[in-house]
Amino acid sequence: MSPLPSGVLGALDPTSDRAVFRQIADQLRAAIDKGRFKEGEKLPSEAELVDHYGVSRMTVRNSFSVLQGEGLVHSEHGRGVFVRPRPPVxxxxxxxxxxxxxxxxxxxxxxxxxxxxxxxxxxxxxxxxxxxxxxxxxxxxxxxxxxxxxxxxxxxxxxxxxxxxxxxxxxxxxxxxxxxxxxxxxxxxxxxxxxxxxxxxxxxxxxxxxxxxxxxxxxxxxxxxxxxxxxxxxxxxxxxxxxxxxxxxxxxxxxxxxxxxx
The missing domain is CATH 3.40.1410.10 (Chorismate lyase-like)
Known part of the structure; x- marks a missing residue:
């Protein structure tokens, strides 16, 4: 498992009873919340996350679906998944x-x-x-x-x-x-x-x-x-x-x- 260039994502916990795709979503969410991925910035690609975590593409896609369901990210066909800009509060x-x-x-x-x-x-x-x-x-x-x-x-x-x-x-x-x-x-x-x-x-x-x-x-x-x-x-x-x-x-x-x- 090779680290991503950004070095902002950790490893999975094999002893956890939390599903792998949810662990990945948790790490991406935490990185967004901490500003490591900023509004409008592209998240690591499916291929990068597959390589980083040693999981299938479907697992990565399920992780992205969790974040999309929370309104944190949006996908652009052929370009990737991006942190969704938020309006001024x-x-x-x-x-x-x-x-x-x-x-x-x-x-x-x-x-x-x-x-x-x-x-x-x-x-x-x-x-x-x-x-x-x-x-x-x-x-x-x-x-x-x-x-x-x-x-x-x-x-x-x-x-x-x-x-x-x-x-x-x-x-x-x-x-x-x-x-x-x-x-x-x-x-x-x-x-x-x-x-x-x-x-x-x-x-x-x-x-x-x-x-x-x-x-x-x-x-x-x-x-x-x-x-x-x-x-x-x-x-x-x-x-x-x-x-x-x-x-x-x-x-x-x-x-x-x-x-x-x-």
Whole structure:
């Protein structure tokens, strides 16, 4: 068994009850985590790993499949297997909807993109009136018709989330909220201008594997889960004025909250 030129991979443990292909995957994963194989860098070829470990090509391929399933690598036909680049991580901070950001004319997405030095974009925008689903209706206080705003968010050209905001139609119709671009500070700034001063938000968060449509929309690698977040905004009168249903690429976010201890 000859060592690879990089010298970053060790030997297999013949006494371990862990399958050989998983041992190889473990070593490659550890090397990626330690930065020995960097984003976009090609991993050792099948032939190199076969020679290094003294195993079959199928064993090596099974190891690569494990890493692909975890979203760590991707294969390019005829070129090899590469460490998958990851988008800049955005922190979903607990103050991301603070009024001071709206007063500066910034939406939460722009604030968070600025924090990581990335270029924010919004596309796939659709604004339409529609009947509320039973769940959205219940969250908005039994409304029947809503204005739905659908959009996809990108950082440096890469999709990281898509969201749909639902607002009571009687509140949003014939206002700037119904326009494709609602103006500086986004729809929350417009809501407050309409007299609905925001009081608090409630969020429900869960992690799950994506649907085929979500995988396509967010261009997710195999094995990457999503964060599904539903947020309800309330004004100072206690009225629910918006429900935002958001699906985010889980490898692009860290949830960061400050919670009082009393």
């Amino acid at each position: 955005r922190r979903l901070a607990s103050d991301r909807f603070a009024r001071r950001h709206r007063e500066q004319g910034k939406s939460a997405f722009i604030v968070e993109a600025d924090a990581v030095g990335s270029r924010p974009e919004v596309d796939s925008l659709e604004v339409k009136e529609e009947r509320a689903t039973p769940d959205i209706s219940a969250r908005l206080g039994s409304v029947r018709r809503v204005l739905a705003r659908r959009r996809r968010y990108l950082l440096d050209g890469r999709p990281v989330e898509f969201a749909t905001s639902y607002l009571p139609l009687d509140l949003a119709r014939d206002t700037p909220i119904a326009q494709p671009n609602p103006g500086p500070g986004g729809i929350y700034a417009r809501l407050e201008e309409l007299g609905h001063r925001l009081d608090h938000f409630e969020e429900e968060i869960k992690a799950r594997m994506p649907s085929p449509a979500e995988t396509k929309t967010l261009r997710l690698a195999s094995g990457v889960p999503v964060i599904h977040l539903i947020r309800t905004a309330y004004d100072t009168e206690g009225r629910a004025v918006e429900v935002c249903d958001t699906v985010m690429a889980a490898d692009a976010y860290v949830l960061s909250y400050q919670l009082p201890a009393t």
